[in-house]
Amino acid sequence: MEKRTTRTRGCPIVEVEWWDAATDSRWKDGYDVDPGHCAATGYLATQTKKKLVLVTTFGESGQTCARFVIPKDWVSKMRRVGTSRWVEWRGGRPRKRE
Numbered sequence: 614m615e616k617r618t619t620r621t622r623g624c625p626i627v628e629v630e631w632w633d634a635a636t637d638s639r640w641k642d643g644y645d646v647d648p649g650h651c652a653a654t655g656y657l658a659t660q661t662k663k664k665l666v667l668v669t670t671f672g673e674s675g676q677t678c679a680r681f682v683i684p685k686d687w688v689s690k691m692r693r694v695g696t697s698r699w700v701e702w703r704g705g706r707p708r709k710r711e
Contacts, residue, residue, distance in 0.1 A: 624656035626695035629667065631687040653681055654694065660685070 633649040655667030658677065662685065669679040 624658055624668070625693050626654065627657045627667070628652060628654045628692050628694050629665065629683060629688060630690040631683050632689060633687065650689070655681060
């Protein structure tokens with residue numbers, strides 16, 4: 614079988630927590646709505662002073678899917694996660710490579 618690779622190199626896996634905008638369309642007294650606190654994990658594909666972009670899927674051709682753009686001002690925490698070690702996968706539970 615031909616070995617295929619994707620282009621995830623250089624993109625660390627991160628977990629991001631942020632405060633998100635919220636809407637509420639229910640009838641109620643008052644007008645106060647709390648923002649949502651969210652979390653996501655993905656490849657940190659790019660970041661600028663204003664935003665970061667998480668990607669969950671890379672294709673063989675370098676295309677990406679499931680991109681998530683988060684304004685940096687909304688981010689409350691970000692940490693690097695994951696491991697550089699691959700595990701063998703033959704169905705069932707993953708086993709560590711020897």
